[in-house]
Amino acid sequence: MFGNRIWLRLSSLVMMAALTITQGLAQTRNLSEANLRVRVLDPNGAVIPGARVHIGADPSQSKSVETDSRGEAVFTRLAAGKYRLRVEAEGFEPLESDQVTLHAGANNLEVRLEIARVKEEVVVEQDKREKETDRRGDAFSTVLTPDQIAQLPDDPEEFENALRQMAGPGATFRINGFRGGRLPPKSQIREIRFRLNPYVAENHEAGFIGVDITTKPGINDWNGSFNAGFRDESLNARNAFAPFRAPEQTRRFAFDIGGPLWRNHTSLFLSADGADEFDSNTIVAALPEGSFSDVIRRPLRRFNFSARAEHALGKSHTMRAEYQRNTNRRENLGVGDFDLAERAYSTDLTENLFRLSDSGAIGKRLVSEFRFQARWQETRIDSLSQAPSILVLNAFNSGGAQVNSDRRVREFELAENLDFVVRKHSMRAGVLFEAEPHQSDELRNANGTFTFSSLDAFRAGLPTTFTQRAGDPLVAFDQYQFGWYWQDDVRVRKDLSVNFGVRHEVQNHLGDHNNFAPRAGLAWSPFKSGKTTIRAGGGIFYDWFGASAFEQTLRVNGTRQSDIVIRNPGFPDPSSGGTVIALPPSRIRSDPALSMPYVAQSSISIEQQVRLTTRLRASYFYQRGLHLLRGRNINAPVPEIGRPFPDEGNITQVESSASSTLHLLNLGANFMQPQKGFFLSLNYVLSKNTNESDGPFSLPADNFNLRAERGPSSADSRHRFFALLNMRLFKGLRLGTVFQASSATPYNITTGFDDNGDTISNDRPAGVSRNSTRGSARWDMGTRLSWGFSFGKEREASAQGGPQVRVIRAGSDALGSMPSMSASNKRWRTEFYLQAYNLLNHANLMNFTGVETSPFFGQATAAQPGRRLEVGMRFGF
Numbered sequence: 085m086f087g088n089r090i091w092l093r094l095s096s097l098v099m100m101a102a103l104t105i106t107q108g109l110a111q112t113r114n115l116s117e118a119n120l121r122v123r124v125l126d127p128n129g130a131v132i133p134g135a136r137v138h139i140g141a142d143p144s145q146s147k148s149v150e151t152d153s154r155g156e157a158v159f160t161r162l163a164a165g166k167y168r169l170r171v172e173a174e175g176f177e178p179l180e181s182d183q184v185t186l187h188a189g190a191n192n193l194e195v196r197l198e199i200a201r202v203k204e205e206v207v208v209e210q211d212k213r214e215k216e217t218d219r220r221g222d223a224f225s226t227v228l229t230p231d232q233i234a235q236l237p238d239d240p241e242e243f244e245n246a247l248r249q250m251a252g253p254g255a256t257f258r259i260n261g262f263r264g265g266r267l268p269p270k271s272q273i274r275e276i277r278f279r280l281n282p283y284v285a286e287n288h289e290a291g292f293i294g295v296d297i298t299t300k301p302g303i304n305d306w307n308g309s310f311n312a313g314f315r316d317e318s319l320n321a322r323n324a325f326a327p328f329r330a331p332e333q334t335r336r337f338a339f340d341i342g343g344p345l346w347r348n349h350t351s352l353f354l355s356a357d358g359a360d361e362f363d364s365n366t367i368v369a370a371l372p373e374g375s376f377s378d379v380i381r382r383p384l385r386r387f388n389f390s391a392r393a394e395h396a397l398g399k400s401h402t403m404r405a406e407y408q409r410n411t412n413r414r415e416n417l418g419v420g421d422f423d424l425a426e427r428a429y430s431t432d433l434t435e436n437l438f439r440l441s442d443s444g445a446i447g448k449r450l451v452s453e454f455r456f457q458a459r460w461q462e463t464r465i466d467s468l469s470q471a472p473s474i475l476v477l478n479a480f481n482s483g484g485a486q487v488n489s490d491r492r493v494r495e496f497e498l499a500e501n502l503d504f505v506v507r508k509h510s511m512r513a514g515v516l517f518e519a520e521p522h523q524s525d526e527l528r529n530a531n532g533t534f535t536f537s538s539l540d541a542f543r544a545g546l547p548t549t550f551t552q553r554a555g556d557p558l559v560a561f562d563q564y565q566f567g568w569y570w571q572d573d574v575r576v577r578k579d580l581s582v583n584f585g586v587r588h589e590v591q592n593h594l595g596d597h598n599n600f601a602p603r604a605g606l607a608w609s610p611f612k613s614g615k616t617t618i619r620a621g622g623g624i625f626y627d628w629f630g631a632s633a634f635e636q637t638l639r640v641n642g643t644r645q646s647d648i649v650i651r652n653p654g655f656p657d658p659s660s661g662g663t664v665i666a667l668p669p670s671r672i673r674s675d676p677a678l679s680m681p682y683v684a685q686s687s688i689s690i691e692q693q694v695r696l697t698t699r700l701r702a703s704y705f706y707q708r709g710l711h712l713l714r715g716r717n718i719n720a721p722v723p724e725i726g727r728p729f730p731d732e733g734n735i736t737q738v739e740s741s742a743s744s745t746l747h748l749l750n751l752g753a754n755f756m757q758p759q760k761g762f763f764l765s766l767n768y769v770l771s772k773n774t775n776e777s778d779g780p781f782s783l784p785a786d787n788f789n790l791r792a793e794r795g796p797s798s799a800d801s802r803h804r805f806f807a808l809l810n811m812r813l814f815k816g817l818r819l820g821t822v823f824q825a826s827s828a829t830p831y832n833i834t835t836g837f838d839d840n841g842d843t844i845s846n847d848r849p850a851g852v853s854r855n856s857t858r859g860s861a862r863w864d865m866g867t868r869l870s871w872g873f874s875f876g877k878e879r880e881a882s883a884q885g886g887p888q889v890r891v892i893r894a895g896s897d898a899l900g901s902m903p904s905m906s907a908s909n910k911r912w913r914t915e916f917y918l919q920a921y922n923l924l925n926h927a928n929l930m931n932f933t934g935v936e937t938s939p940f941f942g943q944a945t946a947a948q949p950g951r952r953l954e955v956g957m958r959f960g961f
Contacts, residue, residue: 118186120159122193124151124171126451127503130443131155132197133396135173139184141165152348155402162186171195174448198505228276232763235810235820235868236270238313238336238919238956242866243270249806249824250767251278251293259297262439262457262497263288266388266410267297269338269357271309271958274300280703282685283605283621285569285585286501286514290625290683292705292750299392300353306343312336313919313956321950323366323379324927330364330379334954350395358387365420368945369480370938372543376480380419380428386412401444408437418485421931421946422478428468429485436460450504453514457497465489465526472656473533476542477836477845478938486533489526493631496520510573518565522631526639527557532648534655535845537836538937549843550653555645559638563631564592571603582606589626589680593634596679599626615693622686629680633713633738633780642671642732649733649843667843670733672781679740683709689750701752709744714777716741720787720842734843736781741790744775744797761812769804773797785848786840795854796830803827818870825863830855836937849936859944862928868919872958876911913960918953925951 124135137157140146146168149157166185172178176197184193237243244267248255259268279294287294316333323330342353362383369376392406415430440456469484501514532552536542571585584604590597605621639645646669654660689703719735721727729735748771755764776793777784784793809821833852838845848854922928929944 117160118162118164118191120162120186120191120193122151122157122159122169122171122195124155124157124173125194125196126176126443126445127196127198130453131402132173132176132444133398133402135171135176135197137195138170138172139167141167146170152396169193169195171197173197174445176445198510227278230274232810233270233273233276234915235818235870236808237822237866237868237921238270238311238917238954239334239921240267240269242921243267246808246822246824246866247276247295249804249822250765250808251295255293255295256287256289256291257295257297260299260404260406260439261296261441261453261455264457264459264495268299268390269340269355269388271311271338272299272340272355272390274298280619280689280701281605282687283603283623284512284583285571285587285601285603286512287625288516288567288587288589290627290685290707292687292703292748300342306341307961308339308341309913309958309960310337310339311956311958312338313954315952315954319953321922321925321952323364323950324929324947325366325368325377325945326364326379327377328379330366331381332361332363332952334359334361336361336956345393348396350393353392353394354390356387356389358385360385363949365416366946367420367422367424368940369422369424370539370940371480372539376424378425380416380425382414382416382419384412384414386410397442397444401442403440403442406437406439408435408439410435410437423481426469426471426483427473427481427485429487430466430468432464434462446502450502453499453501453503455497455499457495459493459495461491461493461495463489463491463493470531472531473529474536474542475533476536476539478933478935478940479539479542483533484531486531487526487528489524489528491524491526492522494521508575510575511571512573513570514568516565516567518563520563520565520631521560522563522635523558523560524635524639525558527553529553532658534653534658537838537845539939541937545655547653547655547658548651548838548845550648550650550658551843552648553640553645554648555643557639557645559635559644561635561638562592563634565628566590579609580606583621587626589628591628591680593674594629594678594680599680599682600624601626601682617691618689619691620686620688622684624682624684626680626682629678629713630780634674636672636781637674637738640670640672642669646671647734651838651841651843667733668731670735672736672738675737675739675741677740678738679711681709681712681740683707683744697756699754701750703750703752705746705748705750707744707746707748709742709746709775711740712742712744712775712777713738713740713780714742714790714793715739715779715781715783716790717783717787717842717844720840722788723840736783738780742775742777742793744773746774747772761810761818763808763810765806765808767804767806771800771802771804773800783842783844783846785834785846785854787842793854795856798831798855799829800855801826801829816871816873818872820868820870821865822867823863823865825861827861828858830858831932831934833857833934834936836935857932857934857942859932860929862930862948864922864926864928864948865924866919866921867923868917870915870917872913872915874910874913911961913958915958917956917958919956921952921954922948922950 122137124132126132132155133151135151136148137151138146138148139159147159149159151157164186168182169184170178170180179195179197236246275298277296279296281294282292313336314334317329317331320329320332336359338357340355342351344351362381364379364381367378367380388410390406390408394402394404397403411434413432416428417431419425419428438458442454443452446452465487467485467487470486471484473483473486475481496519498517499514501512503512529552532550534547535549537548567587567589569585569587571583573581573583575581587601589599601624603623608618610616640647649667649670650658651665652663654664685707687703687705689701692700694700715736715738717734718737719727719729719732748769751768753766774794775797778798784790786792805825807823811819813819832855833848835847835849836845837847839847928948930948931946932944933940935941
């Protein structure tokens with residue numbers, strides 16, 4: 085409490101100092117002059133140094149500037165008004181636009197050039213239908229600008245969740261072209277682009293929406309920002325299952341700074357963020373002596389650092405190198421719901437990440453994009469207790485977590501993409517190679533686990549099973565993955581474009597190498613106005629055999645480690661009792677005929693532009709999963725016969741025998757009024773997701789009747805709705821609101837007994853199918869209210885500030901964005917915010933119990949957090 089008071093007093097002093105500085109340094113803005121910064125990019129979004137930018141009210145008065153190593157050309161002291169813009173670069177199609185309007189103050193333009201065609205021709209104007217069917221154009225994407233991003237939640241987990249809800253199910257994320265890794269803090273993000281283009285052969289993952297995140301680029305002047313956030317339980321609401329308002333505190337900070345090391349050649353960007361926080365998780369259990377309810381405090385400490393350098397390699401290439409170090413420690417994991425405090429364990433994660441990329445033109449006909457990524461990750465897990473575990477199904481779990489692990493993973497990724505144009509064909513080809521050396525020393529369940537079917541069985545001392553893992557825990561292996569692709573985009577007519585291609589992937593642990601994935605799509609704008617666009621496509625997408633699943637087949641192979649399983653054991657001595665049945669050692673293996681899982685996906689969508697500020701979209705997707713991974717005990721006892729291999733225990737086989745189907749209807753609408761600072765995005769999803777397994781070690785209730793496992797996916801929420809609202813209020817106030825709702829997800833009904841003798845207590849009642857019952861719907865609303873102002877001297881036009889950021893493509897009009905945090909472009913910028921999560925304090929129930937022998941059968945035993953309030957500030961320069 086003393087630290088909280090100090091923090092609040094410091095915050096008050098910072099606010100008072102900022103207001104004092106504001107009054108002393110505020111100056112009258114020059115309303116007659118305009119500054120312009122133009123940033124020139126290639127089709128992949130890489131900067132183009134050495135491009136020539138011409139601007140003038142008429143050709144006779146045109147000014148010309150060459151872009152620097154950051155791909156930027158700066159014009160100062162221009163008169164506000166309408167201008168003609170022309171951009172030229174060797175190896176690219178020139179661009180002209182007479183729709184550039186400069187306002188007083190700072191103006192920023194982003195120009196994307198297309199690759200030069202074999203037959204040289206100047207593109208002066210592009211038909212609206214051609215623009216709407218351009219796969220690489222903005223018609224295929226929705227873009228969030230920095231100011232829209234600023235109004236999203238400040239908490240990293242809530243921020244990522246908001247992006248995933250906005251993108252919808254199956255979204256894939258790329259950060260500066262790289263897959264994987266944590267999302268950067270929102271203060272470092274320049275743009276988030278939601279791209280509806282799933283059938284390009286470049287994509288490995290199946291999905292409906294691709295999310296491309298671009299961090300802030302190198303700049304010519306030093307700029308930076310600092311932000312901090314704080315919350316504790318004093319303003320929070322009590323969790324619906326907590327006996328009292330639980331303690332919680334978050335202290336979060338982030339800092340970044342960037343600028344030139346060698347002007348027009350090399351720039352550096354540094355950032356750091358971290359948090360010291362703890363939340364509380366609820367425990368709801370039924371003990372032999374009665375009901376039990378409590379909360380457990382879960383500390384988290386994390387720190388992340390990144391350094392990024394950009395260097396111009398001549399006039400046509402820019403190299404980017406980035407290093408990240410991420411660390412975090414979490415304590416009291418594994419506690420909550422039915423798990424008592426003694427089940428706690430902690431994790432320590434250290435990650436080092438290095439990324440290197442180079443992009444630019446090769447000669448006059450090729451554009452290259454090279455990426456290299458190396459990740460070193462070390463994870464340590466320590467249990468609070470190593471005592472034998474006691475699991476009373478959906479009543480209480482006690483004893484130690486019994487997990488001690490040291491894991492080291494090295495991941496290397498090498499990718500090369502080439503773009504080239506031949507007449508009407510815009511082609512792209514590329515390769516991807518991944519190598520992953522793994523080493524882990526993981527000891528689990530070394531002292532054994534007793535499983536009881538009910539509280540009555542526990543009181544009677546009658547466990548259903550006793551399991552224990554024995555042997556050498558050390559495992560080391562290498563995993564390699566390779567893929568190549570080729571794709572072609574063809575402009576058939578101005579109103580019709582098609583794309584088709586093929587991707588091929590192989591993996592070293594699978595003998596299945598015939599993994600060719602053809603894909604095709606089209607975009608058609610049937611009306612001359614270009615306001616209606618129809619898109620359709622289909623393709624095959626393969627998925628890797630995950631390293632974690634392969635690791636278990638090596639570790640528990642019956643030689644290195646094995647599982648000891650005893651049916652009807654004694655308690656606390658499992659070998660005592662008159663009906664003890666001790667099985668031979670059990671193991672895990674891969675099916676010799678295991679093949680790479682894949683999905684066949686198709687879709688059709690229609691988009692309608694109602695006005696310049698309104699765009700509607702309706703899409704239908706169908707996805708069929710084949711050769712999906714599941715677990716199956718191939719040595720389960722056959723009724724009236726016994727086990728097929730009497731000399732062995734359970735043999736859990738990972739096999740590619742499951743399938744799935746998904747029907748999904750997506751309705752979306754975007755409304756934008758840039759002049760008023762208003763943006764509204766709505767998204768509704770109606771879906772039906774059916775599958776036969778929840779993963780490679782998900783075992784069926786009946787190992788000899790796999791068809792009975794077909795049922796709703798555990799993530800099958802039939803209805804999902806998401807809304808994002810950003811709006812400017814008055815006097816520097818801005819409001820951002822996120823609303824999300826989803827219908828109930830299903831859960832499984834089981835008897836709590838092992839009637840079929842396979843030693844797994846997942847038997848279902850007769851006539852009851854898998855995931856046959858549903859919980860309750862969830863919804864919540866988060867709101868962010870901010871107040872920002874600027875002061876100090878006027879800055880030159882900057883790629884990271886200014887009242888407007890506009891994107892120009894060949895023949896298209898400039899697209900206005902949201903206004904920046906401050907309508908001015910002064911040197912110092914300050915913002916204070918109040919963030920509310922689950923503002924209306926709705927109780928979102930979860931963890932419904934499906935075990936018939938549980939005292940909580942059919943009830944929820946947990947809820948998502950109630951209302952939480954956070955305050956913070958951001959200061960930029």
